[in-house]
Amino acid sequence: MAVPSLHRRAARKAARAVVRALEARDRQRARSAPPPDGHEIRILLLHANGMGGTIRTVFNLAGQLARTHDVEIVSVVREREEPFFQVPPGVRVRYLDDRLPRRKGLLSRFPSRLVPKGEAAYHWFTLRTDLKLVRYIRSRRGGVLIGTRPGLNLIAARFAPPEIITVAQEHGNLSSHQPAVRRQIIRRYGRHDAVVTLTQADLRAYERSFEKARVDRPAVLAQVPNATPRLNGGLSPLTAKTVVTVGRLTWGKGYDLLIRAWAHVAARYPDWTLRIYGGGPRQEKLQASIDKRGLCERVFLEGPAEDVGAVLADASMFVLSSRHEGMPMAILEAMSKGVPVVSYDCPTGPKEMISHGHDGLLVKPEKIHAMADAICTLIEDEDLRRRMGANALKTAARHDLDVVGALWEDLLSGLVARRRALPPGAPLAYRPDGASEDDLQRHGHMKMPPETSTR
Incomplete structure (x- = not known):
């Protein structure tokens, strides 16, 4: 019984050493980082070639943002040859863990160590996807990184370098996640520049949870709804039974x-x-x-x-x-x-x-x-x-793509402006101690408190 315990302690010690090394590296990068820029946008998606509401929504958003930005969808896995939905003009798709060759490698046999087991898509993640994701995130040198589910947002919160503006987008709602996942969300999402919900009800749930936990929360909590997609065909005559x-x-x-x-x-x-x-x-x-x-x-x-x-x-x-x-x-x-x-x-x-x-x-x-x-x-x-x-x-x-796209443009430009106003290496989030509702500044759907703390 003592040997496994020694192994676990050694593993934890090694993990802490890696984290300390990354933090030291990030402090160096923060001091020499160029001014933040929102032109490059990278959207993390679990499987871009699948089907479902989240994928459709991400494709719609990516196409809208691609009008004025360099946009790439980063698909964690690939298990289908071609995307089910049409990739919008001007949008690229990158795959991190291409599983089509059917030779997944040794690391694919081990479960993820970074995604909580209660995450609904936990079974998609492996040690291989962990390493691919971290390597990709650490390679970024600027721009905006948007995550689209808790597992991706939690990894980005831990490993995104200081040059990157990170946004955690919620496509479900806070209450639908398992309790262990919710605890990690509240603990770690304060490291993001912004958390974006789809509804006002979910926005209030995040606000209450951060306030109750008395932990760092993101500098920006925002609600941006889904957009109405543009579909083929005309209107329904409402005559079919x-x-x-x-x-x-x-x-x-x-x-x-x-x-x-x-x-x-x-x-x-x-x-x-x-x-x-x-x-x-x-x-x-x-x-x-x-x-x-x-x-x-x-x-x-x-x-x-x-x-x-x-x-x-x-x-x-x-x-x-x-x-x-x-x-x-x-x-x-x-x-x-x-x-x-x-x-x-x-x-x-x-x-x-x-x-x-x-x-x-x-x-x-x-x-x-x-x-x-x-x-x-x-x-x-x-x-x-x-x-x-x-x-x-x-x-x-009222949910036209142009309307919702303008909300996203407003949000992203605000995040870039806020980052540029901070001195190099300054904290990103803010602590709830001493902050009141009167301290919060409203900007559209956003709540933007002025105080900050560490990423």
Whole structure:
């Protein structure tokens, strides 16, 4: 028993020595670093060639920023030959751990030592990805680095050199992470220049958590929503007896709840169908649920949608049955086609996107009968469906890509200006001691306290 203990102590001692060496190196780099510059933007993404809302959102943002910046998406892994979504013009994609050759190497056999086990994507990370990520981050000599999930943000917080402006973007919400992950987030995110949430509700959750923990917090906490993507096809005529939903077939998306609700809808309106677009690990279980309830001719698992715009243009209603979300882009996609939305009022996002009774209907989370009744309400009342569809178009316009892109430009230019105002090697975050709400300066969606502490 003593030998493993000695090994662990030796490993911890070696790790502390490495950290001290990096800190000493960073102090030297900080003294000789050039003025901060936001022209180069690098966005860390888990797997750029996959499918899902986060990837679509990142591609949209990258394309918008590429109009005025040098933008590269840095994909941690590559397990698919080509991207599922079209890479925007002016955007490059770099892969750190290319797994297509199927020769992963010795280091790929060991789990990550830098990503907490409770992170939802922990199984994607290995010791090889740890080293590839750290090597890439340490190689940067300027610009902005944006992380898009906790594992990536935590590594960037620990290893980003002082020349780099780092932004931790939250695509889910704080409460959806495991407790151990949340503890690391609150402990380490103060090293970032900014933390960006999708919703005001999540922004307040971060503020409360930093305040309660009495730890360093980022100098900037900001809320920037998702943008409405520009899709193919025209508006929906709202005449098809079709309800659609789009998303990964995972537990969090709540399609098991939706199928149960549809059993009640089908009993009242057997000529309407539900089409679920997406792939994922729960496909067999969902199909079994459909078969069990005799819904084979009423509910269809369609697989991934190659053209989301065309799918939505052929629908008369969109349903979101998620147990939790960040800010679901699928709602904005549906609204941009003039399609009204029925959604569970899950944390977070739907309540800030849907005005109940105006452009959609909100339903108490995970309530089967309430979801069925809301769907039937829009099936029964075509005039209401059309009014909500028209209002949904106006809601989507408020999240236009140009509008959201301007928020990001404003945020990034503010971070660069703030960094340039600091002396070399000055701290980035601020400590809560002595700071009050009166000390906070508001700038758009941002909260920017003037005091600072160490990265």
